[in-house]
Amino acid sequence: MTVVFNSTSQMMRQVIYALVVGISVAYAFFGWGVIVQILLAVVVAIVVEATFLKIRKHLIKPAIADGSAVLTAVLLAISIPSIAPWWIVVVGVSFAIIFGKQLYGGLGNNPFNPAMLGYAFLLISYPLPMTTWASEFVNFSQALDVIFNLNSNIVDALSGATRLDDVKTQLGLGKMMGELNPYSGAQAWVNAGFLLGGLYLLARRVIFWHIPSAFLLGMVVTAFLVSLGDGEYLPVQNHLMLGGTMLGAFFIATDPVSASTTPKGRLIYGFLIGMLIVIIRTFGGYPDGVAFAVLLMNIVVPLIDYYTQPKVFGK
Numbered sequence: 001m002t003v004v005f006n007s008t009s010q011m012m013r014q015v016i017y018a019l020v021v022g023i024s025v026a027y028a029f030f031g032w033g034v035i036v037q038i039l040l041a042v043v044v045a046i047v048v049e050a051t052f053l054k055i056r057k058h059l060i061k062p063a064i065a066d067g068s069a070v071l072t073a074v075l076l077a078i079s080i081p082s083i084a085p086w087w088i089v090v091v092g093v094s095f096a097i098i099f100g101k102q103l104y105g106g107l108g109n110n111p112f113n114p115a116m117l118g119y120a121f122l123l124i125s126y127p128l129p130m131t132t133w134a135s136e137f138v139n140f141s142q143a144l145d146v147i148f149n150l151n152s153n154i155v156d157a158l159s160g161a162t163r164l165d166d167v168k169t170q171l172g173l174g175k176m177m178g179e180l181n182p183y184s185g186a187q188a189w190v191n192a193g194f195l196l197g198g199l200y201l202l203a204r205r206v207i208f209w210h211i212p213s214a215f216l217l218g219m220v221v222t223a224f225l226v227s228l229g230d231g232e233y234l235p236v237q238n239h240l241m242l243g244g245t246m247l248g249a250f251f252i253a254t255d256p257v258s259a260s261t262t263p264k265g266r267l268i269y270g271f272l273i274g275m276l277i278v279i280i281r282t283f284g285g286y287p288d289g290v291a292f293a294v295l296l297m298n299i300v301v302p303l304i305d306y307y308t309q310p311k312v313f314g315k
Contacts, residue, residue, distance in 0.1 A: 008107070011206055012067030015251065016074060018200045022193035022247065023078060029186035031138035033082030036147055037089055038074055044093040045073035052102040068107045072096055075115035075251060079244060079291070080122065081133045083146045088129055092118040112298045113258045116291040123286065131287070188241040198250025207254040210266035215249040216240065218274025226282050233282055243281070248273070248290035258298045265301075265308040273297050 027034045049069040053060045063069075073093050080088060096118030104110045123130045138146070201207045223236040239245065244252075253259060253273050260269035273293045280289025 008066045008068065011256075012071050014204055014206045015071055015201065016067070018197035018206075019074060019078070019194075019251065021197045021200075022190055023074075025190050025193035026078065026082070026186070029137065029189065030082045030134045031136075032140040032143040033134055033138045033147060034078065036140075036143045037077040037080065037082055037084070040086060040089050040147075041073035041077035041093045042070050044090050045069040045097055048094050048097045049102070052098060053106075056102070058106070063106065066107065068101075069097060072101070072114045072118075075247075076118050078247070079115065079119050080130060083132065083134045083138065083143070084129050085149060086147050088122060088126060091126075092122045095121045108257055110257055111301070113252060113255045113294055116252060116294045119291045120295055123291070187243065191241045191243075191246040194246035194250060198246060201250060201254075207250065208263075208266060210263060211254050211259060211270035212249040214267045214270030215253050215274045216245075218271035219245070219278050220274075221271075222275040222278040226278060239278055239281065243288040244290040245277075248277070248294065252290060252294055253297075258294075258301065260301050260304050260308070262305050262308040262310065265304040268304050268308065269297055269301065272300075 023034060023038070046064055046069060049064060050060050053063050073096075076092055076096055077089065080092065096114040099121075100112055100114030100117040101107065101110050198207075198212060202209055202212075219239050220236050223234070223239045226233050227235065234242075249270075253270060260266045276293035276296060277289045280286060280292055284292075286292070
């Protein structure tokens with residue numbers, strides 16, 4: 001049965017509902033910092049969006065009510081470390097809303113995924129706080145202390161690298177995959193949570209199957225080909241369950257505005273994103289490459305759509 005959504009706000013709510021499983025798993029492992037960052041990001045997104053709408057002399061309530069700013073805030077908040085300082089969230093969300101959405105004319109006109117644009121800006125500008133993650137469950141008071149700089153001494157006790165970053169670093173130091181346990185930690189479980197949320201979106205017909213399927217296939221094929229070369233590289237299964245793989249496949253790359261819109265184009269778009277992620281993870285300077293891969297392919301979307309348009313009947 002096909003489910004029809006009559007408004008943008010309905011679709012945005014469905015995506016937010018689907019994120020709940022992955023967010024809940026992240027909370028179970030990392031604690032209250034996840035929730036605090038989301039709430040802070042949502043407030044900042046609404047304030048910044050309302051401010052720019054007022055400057056542009058547009059109606060504020062309909063634009064806020066469509067849920068796009070809230071979804072952008074949630075996606076960015078769960079992509080950054082749960083113990084990142086408050087100003088990281090403020091700067092990142094503001095950049096995403098202003099430069100990723102409003103300066104292009106608002107929802108439907110943005111060529112780039114706003115959340116990933118904000119994330120990439122933060123990662124390039126502030127690499128240290130963007131690569132320092134919680135290494136244990138953080139309770140509510142600890143989350144407030146570390147996020148709002150109330151107790152700076154608590155940061156070192158709670159911080160650590162992501163599992164994907166740690167494995168990549170160890171391989172770079174000459175260790176063999178057999179000496180490591182890439183599945184230890186929370187990332188595999190968080191990815192499983194976002195996978196379940198993605199399957200919910202597919203079942204509700206909120207997203208098309210083409211992009212996530214091609215995305216994951218691109219990762220599998222590229223990781224397999226890379227593994228044929230000399231040296232120790234992350235195996236295929238680890239690429240799938242570490243980093244932001246499932247979040248990227250089902251929630252980021254499927255953005256209806258910045259993604260390809262033709263059936264063939266979606267397959268090409270998704271496959272190339274998956275391929276680029278593995279290449280960036282393997283040979284690049286960043287542990288994960290979802291944001292950069294998506295943004296690079298956003299640039300190519302008009303070209304992909306132009307050459308993959310369905311033939312008009314009679315021509």
